[in-house]
Amino acid sequence: MYGYISTLIEIYTYMIIAYVLLSWLPAARDSFIGEILGKLVEPYLSIFRRFIPPIGGMIDISPIVALIAIRFVGEGIVAVLQMVFR
Template sequence: MIGYIDTLIQIYTYMLIAYVLLSWLPAAKESFVGEILGKLCEPYLSIFRRFIPPIAGVIDISPLVALIALNFVGQGIAAILLFFMR
């Protein structure tokens, strides 16, 4: 069970990284893959963008904070599952 959660967290992490990299190329973000990643990643990233403004109006660090939070949540879920599976 924990392996599945780790795999899902890892897949979503790769999706977030791909979405951030696609954001550097405006034409790629409008592609089919870019639109799908946008629909899957943007709701999660918008939570962090509400509280973390871009630095100097240009550099958006909210994806970095979102990745760290995702990692902590994944570790927390794994710890809770380990506790209850004993």
């Protein structure tokens, strides 16, 4: 059970990284994969973009904070489930 949660978090992490890398190629976000990743990742990233402004107006660090947060929350969920179901 814990492995499934960790795997899902890892997959979502890779999706965020892929979406950020696609942002470097303007036409890539308009592709089929770019649109799917946008629909899956953008709602999560928008939470952080509301509170974290871009540095210098150009550099968006919200994906970094989002990755740290998802790892932290995921590890917390796994730890709580391990305590409950022991």
